[in-house]
Amino acid sequence: MRILGLESSCDETSVAVVDDGRRVAASLVASQVDLHRKYGGVVPELAARAHIECLLPVMTEVLTQAKCSPADVDAIAVVNTPGLIGSLLIGLTAAKTLAWLNNKPLVPVNHVEAHAYAACLDTDLEPWPCISLVVSGGHTTIFHSRGPLEHERIGRTLDDAAGEAFDKVAAILELPYPGGPSIDKLSREGACHAIRFKRTAVGKEGLDFSFSGIKTSVLYRVRGTDFSHTLAELDATDRADIAASFQEAVVDMLVANTLRAALDRGVDTVVIGGGVAANSRLRVRMAEECAKRGLACHIPPMKYCTDNAAMVAGLGYHLLQAGRTADLDVEALP
Numbered sequence: 001m002r003i004l005g006l007e008s009s010c011d012e013t014s015v016a017v018v019d020d021g022r023r024v025a026a027s028l029v030a031s032q033v034d035l036h037r038k039y040g041g042v043v044p045e046l047a048a049r050a051h052i053e054c055l056l057p058v059m060t061e062v063l064t065q066a067k068c069s070p071a072d073v074d075a076i077a078v079v080n081t082p083g084l085i086g087s088l089l090i091g092l093t094a095a096k097t098l099a100w101l102n103n104k105p106l107v108p109v110n111h112v113e114a115h116a117y118a119a120c121l122d123t124d125l126e127p128w129p130c131i132s133l134v135v136s137g138g139h140t141t142i143f144h145s146r147g148p149l150e151h152e153r154i155g156r157t158l159d160d161a162a163g164e165a166f167d168k169v170a171a172i173l174e175l176p177y178p179g180g181p182s183i184d185k186l187s188r189e190g191a192c193h194a195i196r197f198k199r200t201a202v203g204k205e206g207l208d209f210s211f212s213g214i215k216t217s218v219l220y221r222v223r224g225t226d227f228s229h230t231l232a233e234l235d236a237t238d239r240a241d242i243a244a245s246f247q248e249a250v251v252d253m254l255v256a257n258t259l260r261a262a263l264d265r266g267v268d269t270v271v272i273g274g275g276v277a278a279n280s281r282l283r284v285r286m287a288e289e290c291a292k293r294g295l296a297c298h299i300p301p302m303k304y305c306t307d308n309a310a311m312v313a314g315l316g317y318h319l320l321q322a323g324r325t326a327d328l329d330v331e332a333l334p
């Protein structure tokens with residue numbers, strides 16, 4: 001069964017063709033990073049306009065690579081939630097048009113659940129039941145996942161998402177946009193135990209996160225609590241140490257809550273996904289700490305961590321099998 005997937009929830013325009021929910025026949029992502037760089041963040045109106053410009057060329061190229069047309073696929077899967085409303089509407093409208101023109105089922109996909117599925121792409125992995133950590137620019141969520149479509153949310157951030165914290169700390173350190181990869185890179189030059197930023201676990205079971213405190217701690221470290229200092233007063237080593245120590249603290253919190261969830265729920269498998277799952281330190285630490293406790297740990301390749309349509313087409317297959325298709329009046333939910 002062949003699914004055409006579309007993803008336009010934030011600032012990446014992506015289209016993919018995936019067979020049987022697993023094998024990626026073709027997948028392309030048009031990044032808008034250059035467009036948003038000078039603003040230091042995603043400008044929603046610009047993102048939506050860029051999706052309009054990119055979607056058809058990206059789709060044409062993907063269909064050429066997969067040697068098929070929309071008439072040949074079994075369904076059109078598209079992210080309809082969550083995301084930026086203008087961005088979501090572009091992909092959703094395109095998908096509805098394709099579904100209507102070609103008389104194909106339309107499958108709405110939840111972006112966060114698609115991130116939790118990404119580890120299964122190009123593999124025969126059946127990780128369920130598992131603990132899924134989805135860690136992105138908009139979400140930091142722990143699910144107890146009993147299947148690709150059965151996710152019980154058991155932990156979440158109470159304030160910033162982890163990716164958002166990376167991006168904001170990168171801005172404080174005046175590192176290039178996008179911030180997450182910049183912190184990751186600079187951290188390799190710093191000492192991750194140079195500064196002991198406070199680790200927090202919140203919520204009844206210690207499965208929730210809070211990242212706003214550490215962001216403020218970094219700000220005070222750089223500017224002083226009275227803002228009497230400037231970034232220019234720090235030398236290159238200080239900057240790298242702050243980046244590495246911040247990253248280590250965030251990774252510690254992500255790993256600790258995920259392992260606690262696995263042990264509490266008696267689950268022996270951990271899956272991670274989302275843009276922050278591309279972080280080199282998180283990938284190493286999560287794998288090591290899981291191994292120490294005899295837990296299996298599955299992390300998608302980098303290209304399936306950040307936003308992509310392959311995960312959408314992959315999960316779309318399972319939704320289609322479950323009959324979870326939608327009428328053409330299905331809405332985008334930001």
Ligand code: KG4
Pocket residue numbers: 010135136137138139162163164166167178179180181184274275276277278279280305306307
């Ligand atoms: O999943 P994603 O592509 O988009 C959302 O659904 O939000 O995640 C984007 C987030 C951004 O905050 C970005 O800074 C972060 O993922 N990110 C990283 C890394 N690569 C991307 N954070 C830390 N280290 C990385 N290597």
Ligand code: ZN
Pocket residue numbers: 111115136137274275306307
């Ligand atoms: Zn995402």
